[in-house]
Structure formats: C-alpha cells, structure tokens
Amino acid sequence: MKILLDGNGGDNAPKSVVEGAVLATEKIDHQLIIIGKEDEIKKELKELGYEGNKIQVVHASEKIENEDNPSKAFRVKKDSSIVKGLNMIKAGEADLFISAGNTGALMVSGIFILGRIPGIDRPAIGSVYPILGKDLPALLIDAGANAECKPNNLLEFAMMGNIYMEKVLGINSPKIGLVNMGTEENKGTPVIKETFKLLEKSDMNFVGNVEAREVPKGACDVIVCDGFVGNVILKLTEGLASNISALLKKKFTEGVRAKVGAVFLLNKMKEIRQEFDYSEYGGAPILGVQGPIVKMHGSSTGKAVSNAIVMAVPFIEGKVVETIKSSVSELERIEYDISE
Amino acid sequence: MKILLDGNGGDNAPKSVVEGAVLATEKIDHQLIIIGKEDEIKKELKELGYEGNKIQVVHASEKIENEDNPSKAFRVKKDSSIVKGLNMIKAGEADLFISAGNTGALMVSGIFILGRIPGIDRPAIGSVYPILGKDLPALLIDAGANAECKPNNLLEFAMMGNIYMEKVLGINSPKIGLVNMGTEENKGTPVIKETFKLLEKSDMNFVGNVEAREVPKGACDVIVCDGFVGNVILKLTEGLASNISALLKKKFTEGVRAKVGAVFLLNKMKEIRQEFDYSEYGGAPILGVQGPIVKMHGSSTGKAVSNAIVMAVPFIEGKVVETIKSSVSELERIEYDISE
Numbered sequence: 001m002k003i004l005l006d007g008n009g010g011d012n013a014p015k016s017v018v019e020g021a022v023l024a025t026e027k028i029d030h031q032l033i034i035i036g037k038e039d040e041i042k043k044e045l046k047e048l049g050y051e052g053n054k055i056q057v058v059h060a061s062e063k064i065e066n067e068d069n070p071s072k073a074f075r076v077k078k079d080s081s082i083v084k085g086l087n088m089i090k091a092g093e094a095d096l097f098i099s100a101g102n103t104g105a106l107m108v109s110g111i112f113i114l115g116r117i118p119g120i121d122r123p124a125i126g127s128v129y130p131i132l133g134k135d136l137p138a139l140l141i142d143a144g145a146n147a148e149c150k151p152n153n154l155l156e157f158a159m160m161g162n163i164y165m166e167k168v169l170g171i172n173s174p175k176i177g178l179v180n181m182g183t184e185e186n187k188g189t190p191v192i193k194e195t196f197k198l199l200e201k202s203d204m205n206f207v208g209n210v211e212a213r214e215v216p217k218g219a220c221d222v223i224v225c226d227g228f229v230g231n232v233i234l235k236l237t238e239g240l241a242s243n244i245s246a247l248l249k250k251k252f253t254e255g256v257r258a259k260v261g262a263v264f265l266l267n268k269m270k271e272i273r274q275e276f277d278y279s280e281y282g283g284a285p286i287l288g289v290q291g292p293i294v295k296m297h298g299s300s301t302g303k304a305v306s307n308a309i310v311m312a313v314p315f316i317e318g319k320v321v322e323t324i325k326s327s328v329s330e331l332e333r334i335e336y337d338i339s340e
Numbered sequence: 341m342k343i344l345l346d347g348n349g350g351d352n353a354p355k356s357v358v359e360g361a362v363l364a365t366e367k368i369d370h371q372l373i374i375i376g377k378e379d380e381i382k383k384e385l386k387e388l389g390y391e392g393n394k395i396q397v398v399h400a401s402e403k404i405e406n407e408d409n410p411s412k413a414f415r416v417k418k419d420s421s422i423v424k425g426l427n428m429i430k431a432g433e434a435d436l437f438i439s440a441g442n443t444g445a446l447m448v449s450g451i452f453i454l455g456r457i458p459g460i461d462r463p464a465i466g467s468v469y470p471i472l473g474k475d476l477p478a479l480l481i482d483a484g485a486n487a488e489c490k491p492n493n494l495l496e497f498a499m500m501g502n503i504y505m506e507k508v509l510g511i512n513s514p515k516i517g518l519v520n521m522g523t524e525e526n527k528g529t530p531v532i533k534e535t536f537k538l539l540e541k542s543d544m545n546f547v548g549n550v551e552a553r554e555v556p557k558g559a560c561d562v563i564v565c566d567g568f569v570g571n572v573i574l575k576l577t578e579g580l581a582s583n584i585s586a587l588l589k590k591k592f593t594e595g596v597r598a599k600v601g602a603v604f605l606l607n608k609m610k611e612i613r614q615e616f617d618y619s620e621y622g623g624a625p626i627l628g629v630q631g632p633i634v635k636m637h638g639s640s641t642g643k644a645v646s647n648a649i650v651m652a653v654p655f656i657e658g659k660v661v662e663t664i665k666s667s668v669s670e671l672e673r674i675e676y677d678i679s680e
Contacts, residue, residue: 132583132584132586132587133583133586133587133590144521147521147528147529147532148529148530179572181484181487181567181568181571181572181575188487188568189487189488189568190488192487192568211571211575212571212572212573212574212575212576212579213575213576213578213579214579215576215579216576216579216580216583217579217583227521228521228528228529228532228569229568229569229572231521231551231552232519232521232552232569232572232573232576233552233572233576234552235521235551235552235553236552236553236555236556236572236573236576236577236580237576237580238553239551239552239553239554239555239556239557240556240576240577240580240581241580241584243472243556243557244472244581244584246472246473247472247473247612247615248588248612250473251605251608251611251612252605252608254608257604257607258604258605258607258608260601260604261600261601261602261603261604261605261608262601262604262605263601264597264598264600264601264602264604265591265592265598265601265602265605267597267598268591268592268594268598268601271591272587272588272591275587
C-alpha cells in the first residue's frame with residue numbers, strides 16, 4: 001500500500017506534512033510518498049533526523065494557491081502537486097491522495113483526472129463532525145461541494161456516507177439522518193420531501209428527518225444535506241465553539257475568585273477543547289470519484305496529518321471506492337421503485 | 341395603546357401569560373387585554389392578587405393546539421384565541437397581538453385575517469439571535485416560515501428586518517448580511533447570487549455575504565436567509581449551546597478538584613447562561629402582514645411574556661407596519677434597476 005501526500009498544500013506545508021509523515025511511520029507500516037518541492041521536503045526530513053526508507057519524495061514544482069480558480073489551475077498548473085499527484089493515483093503508482101490544498105482544485109482535478117464513479121451524478125465532500133461526549137464522530141455529507149442538490153444527489157451522498165462510516169470508522173449499519181426543519185415527513189422543501197421517500201425505499205438504516213438541534217447530540221451517524229446547509233452547519237459549529245470558548249476564557253479570568261476557580265479546572269478545560277478536535281479522525285473524504293482522496297484542513301498540524309495517514313489505511317483496505325461502485329445499482333433500484 | 345395577549349397559547353398558558361401581564365403593568369402604562377378562557381385567566385389574576393384596571397379579559401373558548409393543521413384550524417376554530425384575537429386587531433380593538441401558540445396557525449391566520457402588506461410577496465418570521473458579549477442581539481429573518489425563497493423574497497426580508505431593528509431596537513443603519521458559503525460575490529446558489537445583486541442596489545447598509553462562522557460573532561445586525569437555513573441556524577445554535585452547557589456541567593462535577601473550582605465559578609456560569617437568554621428581547625416579530633404580531637417561544641415564562649409586552653411598545657410606536665408599507669416602492673425601484 002502506498003499513501004501519497006501533498007507536500008505543497010496547506011498553510012504549514014511542507015513542514016507539517018513532513019512531520020505528519022514521520023509521525024505516521026511509527027504507527028503504520030506502509031510506504032509514504034510526499035509530492036512537492038523536493039529540496040524543501042528533503043530539508044525538513046533532514047531537520048527531523050528521519051533516515052528510514054518509508055518516506056519517498058517525488059518532485060512537483062508548482063503549488064495551487066487557495067486563491068487560484070480551481071478549473072483554471074487544473075488546466076494551467078500541470079506540474080502542481082495536486083494534478084501530478086492525482087495522475088499518479090490514476091496510474092496506480094499510489095493508492096490514496098491526502099492534501100491540505102485548495103478544496104475546489106482537488107475536487108475539479110479529482111473529477112477530471114480520476115473521473116466520476118459511473119452512476120454517481122455529483123461527487124461530494126464528507127466532513128467528520130464531532131459529537132460531544134461520544135467516541136466516534138458523525139459524517140456530514142455534503143460539506144460544501146454542491147450548493148444545490150436534487151433528490152438523487154442527496155440519495156447518493158447518503159449511500160456514500162453509509163459505506164464510508166461502515167468501512168472506515170467501523171460503525172455497523174450507520175444511522176442515516178436527513179437534515180430538515182422538522183421531523184415530520186411533510187416538512188421542508190420539495191427536494192427534501194422527495195429525498196425522504198427515496199431514503200425510505202433504501203436498505204440503509206434511515207432514521208428519518210433530523211432537526212439541526214439534534215445533530216450535535218449524535219442523532220445520526222451520517223448527516224445528509226446539500227452543500228449550502230452543510231457549510232452552514234460546519235461553519236456555525238466552528239464559530240459558536242470558538243465564541244463560547246472565548247467567552248469562558250473572558251469570564252474565568254475576571255476577578256480573583258474566578259481566576260482561582262479556573263486554576264482548579266485547567267485540566268477539565270483542556271479535555272473540553274479536545275472534544276472539539278476534528279483532526280483526530282483524519283480529514284474529509286472526497287467521495288464519488290474513482291480513487292480515494294482525503295482533504296485536510298488548510299491549517300492542519302503534523303499530528304493531524306499523521307491521523308489522516310492512519311485513517312487512510314481502512315479507507316484503502318475497506319475498498320470504499322469499489323464498494324460505492326458496486327452499490328450504484330442499488331440507487332437505480334430505488335429510483336425505479338419510486339417512479340413505479 | 342392596547343396590547344392583546346393570547347391567553348390560550350403556549351405550554352404554560354394561561355399561567356405564564358397572566359404572570360407576564362401583571363409583571364408588565366409595573367413597567368409600562370398601557371392597556372393589556374388577555375384573550376382566552378375567561379374563568380381560568382380570572383382565577384390566575386386572583387391568585388396573583390392583581391386588582392388593577394390595566395388588564396382586561398376577553399373570552400375565547402377554543403385553543404389551537406400545536407398538533408393542529410394551521411390552515412384547517414384557522415377555518416374551523418373560529419372561537420380560538422388566535423382567530424378571534426387577530427380579528428380584534430383587524431377591527432382596531434387592539435394594536436398588537438402576542439402569542440406563544442401554534443406558529444403556523446398564527447402565520448396563516450395573520451395572512452388571511454389581516455392580509456399581506458401589498459407588495460410583500462412572503463411574510464416572514466424574524467427571530468432575535470443573541471450575540472455573545474454584545475448588548476444587542478441580531479435579527480435572523482426568515483426563521484422558518486418560508487423553506488424556499490426567491491431573490492425578491494430575501495430582499496423583502498432584508499428590508500423588513502432593517503426597519504424592525506431600526507425602529508424597535510434602535511440600531512441606526514443596521515448592518516445587513518446575506519448568509520452564504522463564502523464571502524465572495526460569486527459564491528452560493530443562483531438565488532443567493534441574484535439576491536446579492538439586489539441588496540447591493542438597495543439603500544440599506546448591506547455588508548455583503550456572511551459565512552455562518554461569523555454569525556454568532558455579530559458580523560451583521562440583520563441575518564438574511566431562507567427559512568430552511570434560518571431554522572438550521574437557530575436550532576443548531578440551541579442544540580450546541582445546550583450540549584456544551586451539559587458537557588461543562590459534567591466535566592465540572594467530575595472529581596473533588598473540579599468541584600472546588602466550579603464553586604468559585606458559580607456566578608460566572610450564571611452570567612454565561614444569561615448571555616444565551618433569547619427571551620430578554622421579546623419574541624419573534626411576524627413581518628409582512630398588515631398588523632403587528634409577535635410570536636413567543638411555546639415554553640415562555642412570565643418574565644419572557646413581560647419582556648415581549650415591553651418590546652411591543654416600540655413595535656407599535658415605531659410604526660413598523662406602516663414603514664414597511666411605505667418602503668415597498670423602494671423594493672420595486674431596486675427590481676426595476678436590476679431588470680434594466
């Protein structure tokens with residue numbers, strides 16, 4: 001098994017990527033390849049004193065910046081780590097691509113280089129969503145790739161999320177929930193109502209409509225929504241968590257009494273922050289393309305990169321892409337049933 | 341000025357409604373009317389020892405339950421507090437209606453009895469949204485009445501929210517933000533992109549697209565979105581706040597050390613909970629109908645009802661409904677400019 005890392009992608013590249021790779025060699029026994037600016041990567045490897053043979057370096061001279069237009073960057077930057085890296089996946093020279101680079105470019109390049117899985121209309125980004133007080137996160141799909149969706153797209157997202165959670169996180173028969181503005185079947189937009197019917201016809205463990213209030217409480221393992229709503233859920237969660245944390249900090253340092261109390265609670269505060277740590281579950285899978293791609297947060301640390309590498313193993317071994325491919329006929333069966 | 345209260349609506353009716361009315365008589369000098377089951381209301385008034393002449397009771401024998409279908413309830417329950425109350429508003433027997441009852445029934449009855457404001461295609465519900473660390477909340481509009489919206493609907497929401505925040509909360513030139521999945525003008529669905537153009541042409545203080553991450557930080561005073569997204573924002577905020585609060589409670593009572601720390605922080609924890617208290621700003625205005633209606637949370641306490649009554653005064657005195665009416669021509673101007 002060969003895991004390919006984008007050495008040019010992310011705010012802290014290549015430093016955090018190299019750090020993550022070195023950390024991962026202590027945890028898993030697979031070949032890692034870092035694609036990017038060779039001299040910079042080798043310098044980082046040297047600084048970390050890594051002398052093993054588990055990390056290989058492939059040169060890619062260009063970097064797709066976050067500001068780059070995805071479609072244009074894909075056409076123009078042929079020697080970028082993303083374009084070159086995905087061509088390596090296509091050629092079978094590596095089994096999975098991990099990048100903290102430009103999400104749009106990763107998506108566009110994934111679709112154009114690897115191709116969509118036949119029968120999947122719209123590939124999507126799944127994002128792990130931490131559930132406070134639970135060991136395993138949920139998967140939110142779509143996390144922002146498709147602003148507007150048709151019922152069949154949402155059905156595809158549910159199916160792909162279902163497979164990912166089963167194969168990669170080991171959740172047996174994941175609970176599939178459809179984000180809606182009420183739990184009743186007749187709630188929501190026409191698209192949501194139609195999606196409800198499709199999901200009901202499926203063999204998945206569909207638990208019905210889920211209100212946003214229940215999402216952070218772990219009402220479902222796969223949170224199905226369009227990319228607009230997915231983006232709102234992810235970003236609002238981020239914003240609120242950081243806001244509440246800032247408020248706690250402010251309140252707990254006002255006056256001597258509060259400061260004394262806060263000292264006693266230092267460890268607990270640290271535990272609370274860890275509950276919000278997305279990075280433990282290894283980034284966001286791009287699902288629906290013919291090859292495994294994992295998108296990481298732009299500001300990923302070495303530890304986060306290392307976690308993504310570890311989680312890549314079940315993504316490959318669980319044959320997520322192949323399982324999605326072979327499940328497409330099930331989607332067609334559902335759509336046929338509904339049109340009957 | 342006469343403020344009309346729904347004595348049959350809400351989980352704690354008529355108790356909390358009567359409590360709120362009595363509390364409010366100490367704060368404002370206007371006539372209050374409670375419409376509902378006369379004997380029950382009078383019993384509560386007696387229990388509270390109220391003997392003043394500021395609270396009048398009007399009998400309405402029926403209650404629209406939360407489970408009732410709004411359109412059907414409106415047609416069938418003619419002697420319900422909602423239908424009878426809104427007819428009193430129409431007849432000029434009271435100036436504003438406050439209810440903690442069935443939201444859909446309130447909306448449908450408002451539209452059928454009072455009528456839409458000419459030129460307003462879709463009335464909407466505005467919900468106050470607390471901004472941590474700030475004295476004034478934002479207004480989220482639409483909070484759930486219209487799952488799907490056209491650009492002109494969103495423009496109407498912005499205009500109505502703008503007027504409400506100016507007249508009722510006294511915010512000069514409120515910042516109008518459009519919820520989107522990125523700040524760039526070309527982000528989002530076709531509806532959102534078109535709305536962006538309309539808002540840019542308006543005379544309002546449009547601050548552009550606002551990501552959900554920035555909403556709880558107070559990036560804008562009027563949060564414009566369709567009812568689906570509005571529902572997601574409100575419910576997710578509620579769910580996360582309650583979840584984080586439960587986690588804090590759990591963590592802060594684990595072990596002696598944490599318990600000691602928590603004792604020192606009791607007051608601070610109380611202050612933090614208050615920051616999340618929506619009820620201080622008096623419920624959610626239904627905007628776009630020809631009369632002022634305020635929807636309260638079903639579980640509103642006496643204090644919350646009293647706050648809603650106090651906030652009703654600037655809603656009436658600020659002539660919010662009349663100002664919306666006279667601003668409709670501005671909407672037409674914007675739409676004409678765009679179609680040019």
